[in-house]
Amino acid sequence: MKHSISIFWRNRESHYRIKITKCNVCGKLAYFGRDRCPHCGSRDVTVIESEGKGTLVNFTVSYYRREGDEEHLPRIIGLVKLDEGITVPGEIVDIDPSEVKEGIRVEAVLRRYSSDDPYGLIYYGLKFIPILKK
Amino acid sequence: MSKAFISAVCMTKIGRHFKLGIKNLIHEVTACMEEKIGSRPDYLIVASTFSALQTHQLDVASIATQYLGWSNIPSIRVETGETSGIAALELAQYIVRSGAASKVLVIGVEKMTEYPSNKVNADYAKILDYDTEYVRNITPPSYAALVMKEYMRKYGATRDDIAEWPVKMHANAVNNPYAQLRFPVSKEAVSNAMVISEPITLLDAFPIGDGAAAVLVTNESARSKDALEIVATAAATAPPLYLREDITELPATKAAWASLKRKLDACKLSEVALQVHDSYSIYGILALEAVGISEKGKACQVIPNLEYLNVGGGLKARGHPVGATGLYQVAETYELMLEGFAGKQYGGEYALIHSMSGSDYNARLALLRRW
Numbered sequence: 001m002k003h004s005i006s007i008f009w010r011n012r013e014s015h016y017r018i019k020i021t022k023c024n025v026c027g028k029l030a031y032f033g034r035d036r037c038p039h040c041g042s043r044d045v046t047v048i049e050s051e052g053k054g055t056l057v058n059f060t061v062s063y064y065r066r067e068g069d070e071e072h073l074p075r076i077i078g079l080v081k082l083d084e085g086i087t088v089p090g091e092i093v094d095i096d097p098s099e100v101k102e103g104i105r106v107e108a109v110l111r112r113y114s115s116d117d118p119y120g121l122i123y124y125g126l127k128f129i130p131i132l133k134k
Numbered sequence: 135m136s137k138a139f140i141s142a143v144c145m146t147k148i149g150r151h152f153k154l155g156i157k158n159l160i161h162e163v164t165a166c167m168e169e170k171i172g173s174r175p176d177y178l179i180v181a182s183t184f185s186a187l188q189t190h191q192l193d194v195a196s197i198a199t200q201y202l203g204w205s206n207i208p209s210i211r212v213e214t215g216e217t218s219g220i221a222a223l224e225l226a227q228y229i230v231r232s233g234a235a236s237k238v239l240v241i242g243v244e245k246m247t248e249y250p251s252n253k254v255n256a257d258y259a260k261i262l263d264y265d266t267e268y269v270r271n272i273t274p275p276s277y278a279a280l281v282m283k284e285y286m287r288k289y290g291a292t293r294d295d296i297a298e299w300p301v302k303m304h305a306n307a308v309n310n311p312y313a314q315l316r317f318p319v320s321k322e323a324v325s326n327a328m329v330i331s332e333p334i335t336l337l338d339a340f341p342i343g344d345g346a347a348a349v350l351v352t353n354e355s356a357r358s359k360d361a362l363e364i365v366a367t368a369a370a371t372a373p374p375l376y377l378r379e380d381i382t383e384l385p386a387t388k389a390a391w392a393s394l395k396r397k398l399d400a401c402k403l404s405e406v407a408l409q410v411h412d413s414y415s416i417y418g419i420l421a422l423e424a425v426g427i428s429e430k431g432k433a434c435q436v437i438p439n440l441e442y443l444n445v446g447g448g449l450k451a452r453g454h455p456v457g458a459t460g461l462y463q464v465a466e467t468y469e470l471m472l473e474g475f476a477g478k479q480y481g482g483e484y485a486l487i488h489s490m491s492g493s494d495y496n497a498r499l500a501l502l503r504r505w
Contacts, residue, residue: 003269011265031376032266038373058381060279062331066256069271077276077331079376089272089376113269125270 002068002116003123015125018050018108020084029086052108053131054082061097068114076100080128094129105131138227139505141237141350141358142170143465148314148345148453150247156182156189157201159243159346164202167239167348171358175239175350177229178202178209181222182457185211187257188248198241208235215261215491216413217369218242219347219460220498224367226351236356242458243346254342258456261492263374275339277375277493278414279331285382285416286333289431293333297321298437299415300337300450307447309476312462314343314453324415338415338450345455347462357505360472362485365501368394375493384417386497387424387490394499395426398484403427407442407470407485409463411497412449421488445476460489464500471504 013019019033025042033047059078076092078100092100093111106128115122144166146159154162160180180195191197195209214221219242226238246254259273285291301321307313319337327335351364370389375381398406404427412418422433427440437443446452446466449459467485469475483504490497 007265008269011269014266015269038377058280058284060276060283060331060333061329062273062276062279063329064255064273064275064331065252066259066271066273067250067252068256070252072271075271075276077272077280079280079381087376089267089270089277091271113271123269 002120003114005121008123016110018052018082018088018126020048020050020086022046022048029084031086031088050082050084054080054106056092056100056102056104056106056128057081057087058102059092059100078128080106091127092129093127107131136231136233137354138230138364139352139354139357139361140364140464140468140502141352141356141361142167143350143468144170144348145312145462145465146346147312148343148455151344152247154344156185156191156194156243156245157198159245159344160198160201160241163241163346163348164239167350171350174204174207175237176207177235177238178204178207179212179222179226179238179240180209181212181218181240181242181461182244183213183215183218184244184246184257184456187260188254189245213457214496214498216411216456217460217489217491217496217498218457219463220367220487220489220500221369221460223349223351223364223460223464223500224369224498227364227367230351230353236353238351240349240351240461241346242455242461244455244457245344246342246455247344251342261495267374273331274492275331275334275414278416279334280375281381281420281493282333282414282416285420288382291431291434293325294321295434296338296415296419297324298434299412299418300324302437303412303444303448303450306445306476307451310446310452310466313447313451314341315447315451334414340413340449340454343453343455345453345458345462347458347465349461349464361505362468362471362502363505365503366394366397367498367500369496369498371496372494374495382420382430384420384424384490384494384497386494387421387488390497390499391425394501397501404436404440405482407445407467407480407482408440409444409467409485410448410488411490412444413454415450417490418444418448418450421490425486425488442470442478442480445470445478460487460498463487463489467502
């Protein structure tokens with residue numbers, strides 16, 4: 001599917017790194033870098049960066065067809081509790097849908113979100129993969 | 135503050151109307167309304183969520199006014215995602231109460247079949263945050279699936295418990311002449327249907343269809359003999375799903391309900407005619423819990439006993455032409471209380487209508503009373 005190049009470029013930091021907004025008033029954390037705290041509305045915030053590791057707490061295997069998306073189905077969409085304590089939504093890859101389960105450790109990696117095939121841009125961003133035991 | 139009333143309603147059958155464009159659907163419900171009221175309204179509100187994305191039409195309210203031949207009537211389009219219909223009702227009653235107009239025609243209209251379903255699905259996903267959810271391939275049914283899984287885990291509900299919802303909705307829709315899916319389903323059929331986003335199946339999800347519904351909101355002097363009073367409306371918004379402590383709660387619905395419930399006198403809520411938003415089965419169940427019809431985790435058990443719950447079949451089986459849906463809810467309720475609808479007549483005093491967008495990103499309620 002087509003995205004606006006300028007929108008994607010403007011948001012590149014939050015596509016390539018997991019940013020967390022820390023509120024200096026209410027003390028709460030929130031996913032992605034923001035100008036304001038979504039919990040209390042305060043403008044006194046600090047944006048920090050996550051280590052990108054966490055635990056999968058919930059997931060669904062989705063067959064929902066969106067235009068331009070069909071060849072990538074099914075997708076595993078999950079909620080990941082980051083080690084910093086907040087929950088973020090994202091896609092889980094590099095694991096068979098029949099093997100994914102809640103509680104596995106995951107980490108963020110750069111992958112393709114979508115592309116304007118056959119001649120267009122390719123949009124990259126973060127997805128989660130299982131952390132392999134050494 | 136002056137009162138506002140629902141004085142007349144009209145609906146079209148929901149379906150895949152390939153021969154009808156958005157203007158034709160607007161004309162159909164308007165012609166029906168003209169037959170009922172015999173005069174022009176003095177304000178037109180059009181609720182349409184997808185008119186810009188699916189029919190390439192901005193300012194659909196002005197285009198509708200031109201098409202209807204109603205020069206000089208002010209018009210406005212309302213869009214608040216899936217709650218657009220009730221948002222339009224909310225605006226209409228404020229206009230009437232302010233004295234700016236005495237007869238406001240509210241039309242909800244949606245053309246959902248101009249493109250294949252995968253394009254509609256992509257546009258529908260834009261009710262979520264485009265920058266942070268849509269581009270990461272997150273969709274409304276995926277979120278609903280996460281909520282359903284969490285609910286089943288937290289409260290021990292089974293797949294068959296959740297299937298109470300679509301079974302009842304389809305049974306209700308059989309008697310609704312305007313419904314899109316007029317056939318009964320079994321719990322087994324729900325479980326075995328094609329998976330959309332597991333555990334959600336096709337029979338947990340609303341169908342894609344076109345439709346239009348119209349509601350005439352008037353002040354007291356323009357009120358028809360058969361009218362319902364709009365006692366109050368309430369609306370609220372909620373944080374995105376991933377910021378919530380408990381994703382089985384509907385925070386916007388709860389906040390809107392908190393501001394409305396003191397107006398419901400002392401009558402028992404389970405005896406009120408109810409219309410709740412059920413784009414996916416789990417949301418209908420959570421809506422019952424959010425307004426206190428049942429304790430948390432127990433709504434599946436009360437579904438069969440609620441005689442006046444989504445009498446037209448809900449979004450699930452009546453259908454969900456998105457911007458029009460809230461006005462179908464109102465129109466069905468009007469007929470149920472004043473004329474009889476889908477084989478039922480409700481003799482009680484109050485009706486509560488609930489609408490929400492996505493995973494309760496915004497919620498809107500309307501409390502109606504027999505006048």
